[in-house]
Amino acid sequence: xxxxxxxxxxxxxxxxxxxxxxxxxxxxxxxxxxxxxxxxxxxxxxxxxxxxxxxxxxxxxxxxxxxxxxxxxxxxxxxxxxxxxxxxxxxxxxxxxxxxxxxxxxxxxxxxxxxxxxxxxxxxxxxxxxxxxxxxxxxxxxxxxxxxxxxxxxxxxxxxxxxxxxxxxxxxxxxxxxxx
Numbered sequence: 001x002x003x004x005x006x007x008x009x010x011x012x013x014x015x016x017x018x019x020x021x022x023x024x025x026x027x028x029x030x031x032x033x034x035x036x037x038x039x040x041x042x043x044x045x046x047x048x049x050x051x052x053x054x055x056x057x058x059x060x061x062x063x064x065x066x067x068x069x070x071x072x073x074x075x076x077x078x079x080x081x082x083x084x085x086x087x088x089x090x091x092x093x094x095x096x097x098x099x100x101x102x103x104x105x106x107x108x109x110x111x112x113x114x115x116x117x118x119x120x121x122x123x124x125x126x127x128x129x130x131x132x133x134x135x136x137x138x139x140x141x142x143x144x145x146x147x148x149x150x151x152x153x154x155x156x157x158x159x160x161x162x163x164x165x166x167x168x169x170x171x172x173x174x175x176x177x178x179x180x
Contacts (some may be wrong), residue, residue, distance in 0.1 A: 004175060006168045011158055011175035015120060015150060016159045018130070021055065022175065027129060028059020030147060031099070039063040040097040043089065045114065046070040047169065048103035051161040052131045052149075056101060071110055094122045100144075102130040103161045106154070108140035115144060132157065132174075152176075 002013045012100055031040075039062070044053035057066060069089050100119055105111050110129050111128065129147035136154040159165045159171030168175075 003178065004171070006158055006164045009156075009164060010159075010178045011168075013173055013179050014152075014155075014157060014176040015160075015174040017160075017172040020149070024055050024131075025059050027147050027149060028056060029130070030033045031056075031060055034063050035062055035097060036075070036098075038097045039065065040099050041065045041093060042099050042101055043118070044068045045103070045110075048161045048163070049101045049121065049131075051169070052103050056129065070115070071114060078127060089118070089121070091137045092121075093118065096123050098104070098123045098126045099147075100126065100128045102128060104132040104134070104157070105130045105142065106134040106137040108142050110136050111142055111145075112140045115142070131160070132162075 001170035004011050011086045022173040042053065042057065042167070043166060044050065044066065047070065053066070053068075067089065076117075100111070100114060100118070105128070111130075113155055115126060115128075126144050128142065128144050131149040132143060133145070133151050134154045135151055156164070156175050156177040157172065158177075159174045161169050163169045
């Protein structure tokens with residue numbers, strides 16, 4: 001089994017790039033169908049969503065716009081329980097169809113905060129596309145979580161935009177931490 005080292009942690013391959021790309025292709029097809037007569041605004045949540053967002057957008061062939069927002073709640077390998085908004089939405093989204101693009105949803109704290117912030121701006125609709133979901137870690141009900149790439153166990157993962165202390169985002173596959 002292919003293993004890598006990121007700082008003090010060892011990781012093993014979990015989802016390879018081919019599997020990730022096939023799933024994103026299917027998500028893109030679904031988005032094209034669901035938003036056929038609309039012009040949605042994709043809102044990527046930085047930093048983690050940048051690779052997923054780029055690959056997902058390549059599969060979307062309907063008119064759309066793209067923007068980003070950045071929030072922070074992570075320190076090390078676990079959520080700090082605090083959400084700090086760093087960069088807000090740069091555009092007026094009233095009456096728009098919004099698709100929030102996340103790399104991973106685990107506790108749901110960050111996403112709940114983002115949804116509350118966006119819904120206060122009166123969009124026409126809000127849905128979430130997340131590459132990964134950890135159902136066992138969820139602490140909040142998120143009805144708007146419409147497009148999910150993969151449901152994964154509550155394990156720490158890195159790669160394809162996901163980081164460990166800022167490192168590993170550039171890996172094209174997703175790896176999970178091995179037990180020490």
